[in-house]
């Protein structure tokens with residue numbers, strides 16, 4: 001056996017290829033990758049996280065939900081996040097023409113944190129991965145996972161620097177890189193129609209005294225109810241602004257900057273607020289961002305966050321779903337590596353999909369306007385508002401909330417009452 005091992009080492013030396021062994025290879029160092037790496041490392045599991053980019057790097061997804069906070073706490077990241085001084089967030093506001101409604105996340109029916117942050121993701125993601133490194137996780141930056149081969153006894157990953165990694169388990173947290181969905185042909189079309197987002201960061205110069213920087217502002221387009229804007233203020237006088245809709249609605253045959261400004265200045269509240277804004281950063285776009293897969297796991301691998309299913313940005317659920325998937329995956333992978341029996345369907349897929357499907361109801365309800373009718377209704381019932389508020393705060397996994405457990409029927413009834 002010893003001779004064979006020496007021969008393998010010699011042979012790989014001759015080829016100039018180094019082979020390393022780890023328990024878990026995590027592909028991608030975004031929120032799902034850093035959280036799962038830290039949680040596994042706490043269980044004594046040897047993790048290698050491989051990240052294609054050099055951090056900090058830009059990524060969209062800047063408004064967190066309070067349900068993230070406990071997972072950040074569990075991963076040991078919260079103190080560092082709080083220390084940075086990100087914009088404190090305590091709710092979500094909605095505007096449509098002259099209507100304005102808001103939800104205070106502390107006034108919700110679920111237990112748990114009621115506040116969170118609005119973050120520049122470049123900084124936020126770097127804080128998370130740096131904290132994971134401090135805890136002992138090994139991270140290779142500027143290295144892509146180029147190929148994965150599932151062999152009899154182990155899985156072999158080929159990295160862009162030529163390294164070969166032997167891993168007992170692969171966690172795909174590669175976001176839109178979607179390494180395993182592409183490799184294993186797991187992609188299926190999303191049930192949500194393809195949309196495009198135009199967005200940028202601006203110096204907002206908002207001087208309206210009553211404007212609440214502690215809430216994301218979601219604005220319905222005055223002409224098209226299936227087009228909406230986000231305004232996410234940061235703590236440094238800047239904010240993220242974006243418009244989302246089907247390409248045919250947004251296209252005005254002009255530059256990206258003209259397109260974004262054209263739509264923003266059609267919305268009365270945004271026009272008033274952003275009157276003195278300085279548009280100093282190039283516009284970015286992303287199209288057809290909703291993604292889905294046939295399956296969330298397979299023999300010796302699991303998919304997390306955006307590498308699995310991504311719905312839509314409207315209720316800022318992406319990072320929360322990514323973190324919940326990371327937490328659940330850390331639990332099942334720990335059990336698997338300890339030799340325990342795991343029912344992946346019951347212990348990973350069903351718990352994760354419960355919350356994703358709750359969000360799906362409200363995302364679909366937003367675009368078919370049933371949920372907008374609820375949000376912009378004139379009368380409100382306090383108990384119902386607290387339950388809806390829980391969902392908006394990210395507690396979509398709360399089995400005591402009928403707006404989560406029976407989301408479709410509950411929304412249908414509520415929308416009919418509101419319409420009347």
Ligand SMILES: Cc1cc2nc3c(=O)[nH]c(=O)nc-3n(C[C@H](O)[C@H](O)[C@H](O)COP(=O)(O)OP(=O)(O)OC[C@H]3O[C@@H](n4cnc5c(N)ncnc54)[C@H](O)[C@@H]3O)c2cc1C
Nearest residue numbers: 028030031032052061063145174175177305306313318319
């Ligand atoms: C327009 C828009 C607005 C959004 N707004 C919000 C919001 O306000 N709030 C919110 O919560 N969510 C929002 N989201 C969703 C959010 O961006 C994602 O859900 C979140 O970033 C997912 O985290 P992740 O860790 O799964 O993936 P990512 O954050 O995408 O991280 C994946 C990492 O994997 C790396 N990678 C990729 N391929 C490879 C490879 N081959 N090898 C090694 N590394 C690799 C990437 O470089 C990246 O760093 C928005 C999404 C869109 C499209």
